[in-house]
Amino acid sequence: MPANEPTPDQPAPQGGAAPTHDVVGIGNALVDVITQASDALVEELGLPKGAMSLIDEERALELYDRVGPAIEVSGGSAANTMVGVASLGGSARYVGRVRDDQLGRVFAHDLRATGVAYDVLPATHGPATGCCLVLVTPDAQRTMNTYLGASVHLRADDLDPAAVVSGRILYLEGYLFDPPEAQEAFRAAARIAHEAGRTVSITLSDAFCVERHREAFLDLVEHHADLVFANEAEICALYRTDDFDTAARAVRGHGAMAALTRSERGSVVVTDDGLVEVPAAPVDRVVDTTGAGDLYAAGFLYGHSRGLDPATCAELGAVAAAEVISHLGARPEADLASLAAPVLGG
């Protein structure tokens, strides 16, 4: 059967083109500014520990003045996930906007150097490339402060439909709901992908982000997404419960598969057929949990794009997440394909 002939499960894509990538991710393009900080400093600065706060430029400068020396590493939740997919040997594309400044060039270089397709033109005016000031405390927890900068320039009419449908799976980060215009881009991308018969996956990103956009997320999860990623706090925030099992039951039955992460307790995949529990992969020393969810999603998406069963997808997610929390920064330093080989029987 020719690769682009429609099957019952997969209607004819818009324009009829077959997917050229495994996954296309859309998100806020950010460079992480990572600094090690004491719990006392996090408290003194009034930061909600473990969460992501949106900050304006003034606050970004104020916080930057108060923290210690930092390292700059490309980040952005969906971008980290696409790097993970590429590192696993998959084919990934990223859509998100930077400015034509130094950190924008760093962001674009680091994506392309990992093999992720990235061809969104940088903004030539307006705010600088977005940054996330990450305070890593001695317990390896990360407290994030995001200045969206040029990522707010991603608008619905910036989206190239051909790019959106170029992946077997579309992956949308929930953080994209924060810039109002990107929210429109989010919905447009989901619609375009669905019309082309693609799988639409989303991540809830952050419990506070869920609180900010709860109704919209509920609608997405229950009616528009085929695959949902969330951690315990996020899925509980979505269903306004303190109980994980209640939340997991609530997400079931909407036709979407949900991959729910529980830190060191591993993950639970909720499918129409039931729940699959997969343990976390062992880590010698947890250094920085930034990117754990992003890389879990990378492993899961890679497996899913290859038609693997939910348990194997979750195992791949666990392996990728374990690598990224063993060092500073939210992108893999090791070759994930090698680390994943035992799971894949390679």
Add this chain to the structure above:
Amino acid sequence: MPANEPTPDQPAPQGGAAPTHDVVGIGNALVDVITQASDALVEELGLPKGAMSLIDEERALELYDRVGPAIEVSGGSAANTMVGVASLGGSARYVGRVRDDQLGRVFAHDLRATGVAYDVLPATHGPATGCCLVLVTPDAQRTMNTYLGASVHLRADDLDPAAVVSGRILYLEGYLFDPPEAQEAFRAAARIAHEAGRTVSITLSDAFCVERHREAFLDLVEHHADLVFANEAEICALYRTDDFDTAARAVRGHGAMAALTRSERGSVVVTDDGLVEVPAAPVDRVVDTTGAGDLYAAGFLYGHSRGLDPATCAELGAVAAAEVISHLGARPEADLASLAAPVLGG
């Protein structure tokens, strides 16, 4: 005795002001772009492994396109050294120029956040903040490619004499000899410091750099410096010999003390009284040797500024160097004062 009264060893400083810092360092202000690379890539790119090559903007972009994902960490040899002095509990000041761009702000932040005094105004026009593209190979060796950028803007008449004499010790990096105008600044700073009765120390920085400016370095080492830092390759390049002992004998007798580093073989301090050998400090795993010499100098300078004997100075250097080669990047991640406490009997 009042602190600022001249002693026989230390004539009255210019203007009579007592030093407010332990060390003032002058160098090329650079942000390091660190990437892990295979030996095959280093060879394919035609880079002299282990050395520092000067590159222009075009070559910098060409190389950047060829390497994998990178992290950005503030660097610059003398700047790394000043950060080390500050981390040991000393008081340090840095003189070097960046541009008023994103990486320039990163550089300034990281220095000040470590407690190093830094008040050189960024250039408002001309080339961008200088960068060093560092390729770290699996053997932990680093191959450096420096685009000097805005550091060439450091000119003799930019030097604030009050800043130059504000340290008990002036520390000049040999790399500063590459930009012609900075070379003038180098000589002017040495003269001003000597006239004020300060100790003048220099580092030879890189064997190729010594080759490029050999006569000038010989003149400096033999007539103008009180304390010289060099590794084995550099001191051998200076005296055109393959034999370390010959080079060590040659440097003796000019009145300057020389601290000569020999990687895992430790260091040798050459004084008028003879040679002092000090072993290297143990390291679990050498990850990236970038900054080893810079941090050795930091430890030595810290000890010297406090009047400690050469062996103790070298031991402090060894401890600081061991910390920096145990991770990526040329600046300490741990608190050096704690690591140095056993050496200092603290």
